[in-house]
Amino acid sequence: MSFMSDTDTPLENVDLPRIEKAVREILAAVGEDPDREGLHETPARIARMYAELFRGLHEDPRVHLKKFFTEKYDEIVLVRDISFNSMCEHHMLPFMGKAHIGYLPDGRVVGLSKLARVVESVARRPQVQERMTETIANLLVEELNAKGVAVVIEAVHTCMTVRGVRKPGSVCVTSAIKGAFRNKPSTRAEIMTLIFGDRSNTHLP
Numbered sequence: 001m002s003f004m005s006d007t008d009t010p011l012e013n014v015d016l017p018r019i020e021k022a023v024r025e026i027l028a029a030v031g032e033d034p035d036r037e038g039l040h041e042t043p044a045r046i047a048r049m050y051a052e053l054f055r056g057l058h059e060d061p062r063v064h065l066k067k068f069f070t071e072k073y074d075e076i077v078l079v080r081d082i083s084f085n086s087m088c089e090h091h092m093l094p095f096m097g098k099a100h101i102g103y104l105p106d107g108r109v110v111g112l113s114k115l116a117r118v119v120e121s122v123a124r125r126p127q128v129q130e131r132m133t134e135t136i137a138n139l140l141v142e143e144l145n146a147k148g149v150a151v152v153i154e155a156v157h158t159c160m161t162v163r164g165v166r167k168p169g170s171v172c173v174t175s176a177i178k179g180a181f182r183n184k185p186s187t188r189a190e191i192m193t194l195i196f197g198d199r200s201n202t203h204l205p
């Protein structure tokens with residue numbers, strides 16, 4: 001039997017009571033009363049939220065790249081500003097931003113929404129931005145056999161804005177550049193201009 005939450009998260013892989021117990025522990029440990037009225041539903045709510053935020057752990061992002069079209073198109077494909085939310089694995093605080101994915105096809109082209117699904121799947125797990133960037137780029141190289149891949153991610157890390165150094169407004173930018181985008185300066189310049197060219201209407205959350 002499989003239970004689905006209101007956000008279509010398969011919950012059968014997640015031990016919700018265990019999360020609830022742990023959240024009660026944290027509340028008690030910081031000096032709260034977990035039985036206080038306002039906190040009554042909190043452990044159960046957080047358990048369901050974690051199931052949702054980490055559902056990528058039970059998915060293989062690769063499946064979204066298995067259905068490709070064979071297309072004689074050998075120019076750059078770029079999807080810019082794919083928004084995502086992820087969870088910093090060092091602090092368990094969210095980081096959010098935009099991913100830009102460009103590739104130079106070698107006969108294999110995927111539906112544009114599939115790239116967004118890959119980002120979503122890779123983001124929904126305890127993550128670090130650098131690994132997320134590299135993972136997405138490698139998936140495109142492996143599954144599409146693309147001649148070149150460029151993934152750039154820009155994100156705001158709440159672990160830097162609400163705690164620690166508290167630097168609101170700081171944006172972390174990471175990139176993974178493969179194949180022709182790495183080796184050919186003109187191709188690299190072209191993709192970077194496409195990604196960063198006109199930033200006037202780009203807003204991070």
Ligand SMILES: [Zn+2]
Nearest residue numbers: 088090091159
């Ligand atoms: Zn962090």
